[in-house]
Each structure stands twice: as C-alpha cells, then as structure tokens.
Amino acid sequence: MTRIELRDLRDDDRDTAYAALRASASTWPRGQVEDRTAFDAWVNDDRVTARAIVDGATVVGLAATLDVNGDREALLAISPETPREAATEALRLLTLAEAERPLYACVAADDDPAHETLARLGFVEHARDGADIVYVLPPTLE
Numbered sequence: 001m002t003r004i005e006l007r008d009l010r011d012d013d014r015d016t017a018y019a020a021l022r023a024s025a026s027t028w029p030r031g032q033v034e035d036r037t038a039f040d041a042w043v044n045d046d047r048v049t050a051r052a053i054v055d056g057a058t059v060v061g062l063a064a065t066l067d068v069n070g071d072r073e074a075l076l077a078i079s080p081e082t083p084r085e086a087a088t089e090a091l092r093l094l095t096l097a098e099a100e101r102p103l104y105a106c107v108a109a110d111d112d113p114a115h116e117t118l119a120r121l122g123f124v125e126h127a128r129d130g131a132d133i134v135y136v137l138p139p140t141l142e
Contacts, residue, residue, distance in 0.1 A: 002056040004089040006063055006097060009043060009050040017043075017052055017062040021077040051097070053078060053090045060086065063094045065103070072100040074137075076114075088117050095121060101139040106132050 009017060018039045033039045043050040043064070053061035053076075061078035074094055078087045095103060105123055107114040109131050123135040 005054045006051040013052040016059040020061040020079045065098045073104040103137040105135045
C-alpha cells in the first residue's frame with residue numbers, strides 16, 4: 001500500500017469518485033445515487049463535505065461527511081481493487097478531519113469488511129434500521 005491521503009474533491013476527480021461509489025462493496029446507503037447528475041448534485045450540496053481518497057497519485061474512492069437529520073454521518077466508498085487497509089486509513093483520516101462528535105456511519109448488515117473497519121476505529125453499534133446497522137463514534141473525554 002502506498003500513502004493514502006484525502007483531498008477536496010476536484011472536478012477532474014468526479015468521474016473516478018463516481019465510478020468508485022457505484023462499484024464499491026463498501027458503499028454505504030446514504031451514498032447511493034441513481035446517476036451521474038444525482039451524484040454531482042449530491043457532492044455540491046452544502047450539507048456534504050466530499051473528499052477524494054488518493055492512493056499515491058491515483059484517486060481510488062470517495063470519503064464524505066454529511067448532515068442526516070441533524071447528525072453528522074461519515075460515508076466511504078472505495079474501488080473494489082483497492083486493499084482493505086486503504087479503506088481503514090481513509091476512514092481514519094476522515095474521522096480526524098471531521099471534528100464533530102458523535103459521528104455516525106450507516107452500513108448494510110451484510111457488509112462485513114465495513115463493520116470490521118468501523119470497529120477498528122472505535123465505532124460501536126448504535127441501532128439497527130431494517131437491513132442497515134448504524135454505528136457511532138462517540139465523543140471522547142480529554
């Protein structure tokens with residue numbers, strides 16, 4: 001694995017980020033969009049902070065935080081060819097960049113790699129919502 005970084009999503013990153021979102025096994029329910037037009041509208045929404053996941057010089061996915069019913073939620077979508085460690089590092093970087101706590105994540109109940117990634121970073125199960133599981137990264141005492 002090379003060095004994983006997050007950067008603001010640029011116009012020239014959008015095709016690759018959209019493809020990763022559509023193909024990713026780790027796409028979380030809040031990141032499902034019907035087409036490229038809906039994707040562009042979604043990343044331009046003021047409630048969404050979208051970042052490109054970059055491995056070396058290559059965009060391999062999308063990391064975002066968004067407002068959902070007054071709470072802040074994290075979303076991660078990474079190309080299926082990308083090693084699992086890259087997803088963990090991208091989510092770690094996203095949690096560092098997003099200061100608001102609690103921070104939530106909603107994943108499909110059958111997405112075992114996503115559950116493992118969230119648990120490694122301190123997220124705990126918060127609730128079940130149909131076929132999805134909601135996790136929370138609670139505030140820490142300093």
